[in-house]
Amino acid sequence: MFTGIIEAVGRIVKCEEEGSNVHFTISSEMAGELKIDQSVSHNGVCLTVTSQQDTSYTVTAIKETLEKSNLGRLNIGDLINLERAMQYGARLDGHLVQGHVDQVATCKQIREEDGSWVFTFIYKGSKQNITVEKGSITVNGVSLTVVGSKDGEFSVAIIPYTYEHTNFKHLSVGDTVNLEFDVIGKYVQRLMSGYL
Incomplete structure (x- = not known):
């Protein structure tokens, strides 16, 4: 779950196709704070961190996600809104957001x-x-x-x-x-x- 309050704007630095999936590598100031297996909202799409470095990290979008969202239209250099999953017990500043694009x-x-x-x-x-x-x-x-x-x-x-x-x-x-x-x-x- 997310709140819709954006924490950072990331930049796509690499797009790598593997079958019908796309691996996005994103440069962001919060990359160093992320962990593998963590959920992060990318333009409202919940994706799992699969690898992480100090200044960038990688997530994978499957075919359905690429077809149902604007992620399939993203290119290297594009900017993307980022939010980590909400913490239970913290204030809900936005509204309840699932990270599932309709x-x-x-x-x-x-x-x-x-x-x-x-x-x-x-x-x-x-x-x-x-x-x-x-x-x-x-x-x-x-x-x-x-x-x-x-x-x-x-x-x-x-x-x-x-x-x-x-x-x-x-x-x-x-x-x-x-x-x-x-x-x-x-x-x-x-x-x-x-x-x-």
């Missing part, structure tokens, strides 16, 4: 608003994946509040701190991002679908 979305619009930014994303709508006004959403692993919700579209407001300390400042219109919809909302939607 689907991808495309950035439709970026609007600067006097010191903050509003990002609008479009996604293939479904009955299972919905957003609600003032509800939680995870975009590339970042816990955010929905400020505009429509069928297959939503917006989030990004404060300067989040903009500077995540890969949001490198997003452009047309870029693909990972979405994890609110886990509580997904359970409510599943329970209610039998009554609707």
Whole structure:
């Protein structure tokens, strides 16, 4: 489990294909603190550390993960949001995030608003994946509040701190991002679908 509060931004330094898997080596300031077998969120995708050095570490993404997320589109030099698994007993500053990407979305619009930014994303709508006004959403692993919700579209407001300390400042219109919809909302939607 994660909180959606990004700890660091890493840089992809190596992508190595092995069958249908891809091994990503990531350079990060927190690499020296990681351990083999540790879970780390990468743009919202929970991956296991398979090797670790002082300034970089390696994780493996399987075919399903590459197809369901934006990880399959990453190249050497790309920046990626990182978060270690939450510690039980610590504060939950974001919201409950599983690290299981539901689907991808495309950035439709970026609007600067006097010191903050509003990002609008479009996604293939479904009955299972919905957003609600003032509800939680995870975009590339970042816990955010929905400020505009429509069928297959939503917006989030990004404060300067989040903009500077995540890969949001490198997003452009047309870029693909990972979405994890609110886990509580997904359970409510599943329970209610039998009554609707």
